[in-house]
Amino acid sequence: MAAQKKALSTALPSVWNKLEPLLRRIERPSRYIDHEWGSVRKSDADFHFCMVYPDTYELGQPNQALRILVNAVNATEGLAAERAFLPAVDLIELMREEGLPLFSVESCAPLSSFDAIGITLPHELAATNVLEVLDLAGIPLHASERAEDDPFVIGGGPCAYNPEPYAPFFDVISVGEGEEATPELLCVIRRMRRAGANRQKILREAAKLTGSYVPSLYRWRCEGEAQERGSWIEPLYEGLPTRIEKRIFEGFAESSAWEPAVVPFTEAVHDRLNVEILRGCARGCRFCQAGMIYRPVRERSADNIVNSVLRGLAETGYDEVSLTSLSSTDHSQIAEILSRLNAALAGTGVRVSIPSQRLDSFGVSMAELVAGQKKGGLTFAPEAGTQRLRDVINKNVTEDDLFGAIDAAFAAGWRRCKLYFMIGLPTETDEDVKGIASLAQRAYDRAWAAAGPEARGSVKVSISCAVFVPKAQTPFQWDGQIGPEEALRRVNLLSHSIKYKAIDVHWHDPKTSFVEAVMSRGGREVAAVVEGAWRRGARFDAWTEHFNEQAWRDASAEQGVDPEACAQTTYDVGYIMPWSHISSGVSQAFLARERKRAEEGVTMPDCTFERCTGCGVCKGDVANMLAAPRGANHG
């Protein structure tokens, strides 16, 4: 049968007439109607890309990847980008009843009418939503079932660093930063479609681009074979890469920190101007995936940032700006940036915020620079309760750092602080768990003393615990997770160890952390579990009220996958993990060395403050790029 090849066209069909009557019957219709300030509709392009966030508008619209990629694609000649989100459940149900397919925001065009769609994979609990998106769009769930005129389905984001549980659902998985990689990939598809190439040919060409992984072009090996051959994947054709290197956007530091933004009508999470001031973090926490995959560290300059903030505020009308990154107070010019912004924004009612506080008195003095008179709560993340365990995880923070931060914060007028910890970190003992209680109580004592007599009654310290999830591409990727029952036992031990009534303990449901671990560490066999769970009704797994554990358990049983083994097995560092063919630039040898140092309690410095520790990311033109030496103005 001669497959029908899709012709490129400049116009997209619209389903607005079908959607409009439904909007009267649902909550917050403003999420689905476009026309926001900053929404772009590009008319002079013949290749249409839709960027999808696999959750609702209010979570997805503020997403940085979505914004960056829509801008980057629209900036490319011949390509146009639109946005799409998963509707809330009320609209999804109506759409299924009425046979209305998933649509883009701008043109209200069915997703299936696009040439390519991109789905960002922001965290491990979005997998069933990917299937919900495809199904609602009427696009075949499996890449292997897609016809010539179906869109190319491209994945990316943090979960691309272990792409296997998503492998059958995507034509291409794009690893690393997409500013340049996404338009390049789309241009290849466009050029080849124009030339009349079929899907298979286009995919083989796409697989040659750095950072793009085409799972269907590789056979998935069994465990024994994978361990013997040193890789789980085997190319089906000559000339395919066996290692997928992530893409790095080398122009990041020089590029403008102002990124055109859509200003939503509905109240979104982080509903503010987000300005990315630096990328990457080299503190080297051994559990942290972001700290490994976004290296090297690249800072934008103070001038770039200050100008971009002022321009962004003027163009969007936001009354809040957040200086985002993994560790904003580590920026070498952070004090200068905040002082200049304070001076420029005085009297305008604009708030400046930094997403998290560095755990020392410098971090607090930076928080104070932007807090003005309004001091809500501060958040600190010691992660572990004892120095021993903090050394294991390379959290280079001492009790004195924490207490110095608490002293400074409560003396400056803060009354509440939240402490983040993880339960179940590798090598954790009951002593470490009790150590969390002890640390929090002593933190409370310091806060009480620093707050002064009038304020003592309102001093509040809370503890927030999450179960450790082993993440791909980190030194702890080989470590198993503790089981949900054991996690609850440790949380109870912690609760009982706290003698102060003024300290609250909150914890995340260990059952969702369990699914996170399965998704984080699973191989290609887990994809069938995702599909089975979705068929049993799992979706919106990250929403406590929707999480459906039974669906996941039943699907695992049906597929003969042992989820406990997947989440909880600890391997030797010589074991080839199912994502070893994906490279973040940080070498597996470095990860293994770090895992050994963890065992010995040996810490390593941050290469942006001290020496290179040899992670392997920097080579050729790729290197840390700081706007000024770090450490000079840091405590």
Added chain:
Amino acid sequence: MADPLLFRLRVTYGKTGRLALLSHLEITHALERAVRRAGLPFAVTQGFSPHMRIAFGSALPVGVGGVAEIFDIFLARNVNPADVLDALQSASVEELYPTAAKLISPRAPAASVAFPYSTYEAELSVRVTALAVPRTVTVRRKKKEKELIVADFLADGPTCETTGAGYAVRFTLQAKEDGSLRPDVLINACLAESGLDETALMGLTRVAQTARLVH
């Protein structure tokens, strides 16, 4: 609100097309952002978290449009209203669009209470010559059911007319100090009373807000 040092500018705007689907809270956010984008010299409140001094006219429900909606913005500098209107228009989207701006007395009554009479126009897909009005309608407020007597609020209408575009119903509601009757609730109740389906309602728009009842 009366601060003799501030200039009070009253802006009239339209909430039209698909943006009729915005809620009042969404409208207020969108307008504040438009004022910031326009670069107006707005005044800010004193205190812990300073914010823009802006006051909005009476709210419209989700799904109800308006052609002459109002907000007042307090400015720290005297400005030419025509320039302000220009700046606001270039900072606004088409369907939430300022159409007039004028300076008013800082002591004038607030926009939310100055115009208790609202005239609405409902657009219907079917021809009706007269719409039956129920004596009461039941509304839910915070999970409690409440009976409202329509005559307490309905100041004029409903009158049916055939327009160039289709069939329209006009009516005027009066806001009371202790509450008001939502226009969409009333029109749907009237449709039901007349044996018509809710889907006959194509659109609902506030066409005028007045201080006194005008027939």
